Amino acid sequence: MTKQRELILQILNHADRHLTADEVFFLAKLKMPSIAMATVYNNLNAMTDAGVIRRVHVDGSADCFEKGGADHDHLRCDVCGKLANITLPWLTERLKQTVGKDITGYELTVHYICPDCKKRA
Structure with a gap:
């Protein structure tokens, strides 16, 4: 697993709420200033496709992401x-x-x- 992916997963695992991609990017940038927005998006998509994290889609709002776990x-x-x-x-x-x-x-x-x-x- 890349350092960028580990960081993004760590951010989602420690979040106390659902985070948008922009929020994940902002938090990742604090720890890894060189990270690019495209890297965050690509990793969020890859981890969603792999079932490691979940994308939450609500009409009228930006998609949010959360750590994987029990169905809810x-x-x-x-x-x-x-x-x-x-x-x-x-x-x-x-x-x-x-x-x-x-x-x-x-x-x-x-x-x-x-x-x-x-x-x-």
């Missing part, structure tokens, strides 16, 4: 756009029963208002 879905705040993980273990099983076929994957984003934005309202 996402909550997206309609006010601030913050993404949070939600685990619905019964959903995949229910989908398999309903669809009656092998499900290779799905993406679910539930829109809501996060507790911080609710407090500010």
